Amino acid sequence: MKRKLQLLTGIGCLCLCFLSCSQPPYKNPALSPEERANDLVDRLTLEEKAALMQNTSPAIPRLGIKTYDWWNEALHGVG
Structure with a gap:
């Protein structure tokens, strides 16, 4: 047993x-x-989704998402 x-x-x-x-x-x-x-x-939570739509997206470590900067400028070409 x-x-x-x-x-x-x-x-x-x-x-x-x-x-x-x-x-x-x-x-x-x-x-x-x-x-x-x-x-x-x-x-993703609602707050995380909203934060990821900003110019500088924060990292979300629990999902392995890294910080990212979406900025570009079209006036003088894409930067």
Whole structure:
């Protein structure tokens, strides 16, 4: 009986390990770009979505989004 409990515990730990190591869908290159984008947008909060639409987008570390500056100038050519 004790051996079965140890075996079940070991199998449970392996299952948890595999689940925690899997990538979220937005990082899975096997999915289509639309599926990945929809998953990523669904994970963003309303505040994060609004912040990403600004000229200087802040980083969102929990999703792996880096800071980005969208500025360009069309008057003298795209800078």
